[in-house]
Amino acid sequence: MGRLTYTTIASLDGYIADADGDFDWAEPDAEVHAFINDLERPIGTYLYGRRIYEVMTYWETATAENDPDIDPVELDYANVWRAAEKVVYSTTLDSVSTTRTRLERSFDPDAVRALVAESASDVGLGGATLAAAAMRAGLVEEYTVFTYPVLVGGGTPQFPSGVKVDLRLLESRSFASGVTYARYALR
Secondary structure, X not given: OOOEEEEEEEEOOOEEXXXXXXXXXXXXXXXXXXHHHHHHOOEEEEEEEHHHHHHHHHHHOOOOOOOOOOOHHHHHHHHHHHHXXXXXXXXXXXXXXXXXXXXXOOOOHHHHHHHHHHOOOEEEEEOHHHHHHHHHOOOOOEEEEEEEOOOOOXXXXXXXXXXXXXXXXXXXXXXXXXXXXXXXXXX
């Protein structure tokens, strides 16, 4: 049985994108990216909202042939991402453009609960809106947070308001860039 994990890259003031929707401040350096790659390797399925899926489609074609300047760490992540199944929740997308991907029109907590229970590997969750629905349904078992040393002053919060979850710290680490990592599980 897998676990449903929500991973975020956020500013110190708790936003995954600034008020203009930008998140260029959150591009991981090689050290952080390699660490993320190793964390993501066990993910068998990603659950995405539309916006994060559209960002992540880059990794479908991120190859040395398509981008001769691609970094080996980025190429490694592209391979990790392509190996996983993807489920995209959207009422506005007509179709998906990546392999191993299916489109769902609505988020069904019972279906997600069953998917996670039947999964031999962990299930990753991406996108603040989708994560909020999963958190409200009590489905998220682990939270992984990468905090960047920047204040953006507003934007898309990494966690929804009105949701209370008691957590315990499993592990933490800091990187040379000032980024910190913390992984929490339900208490």
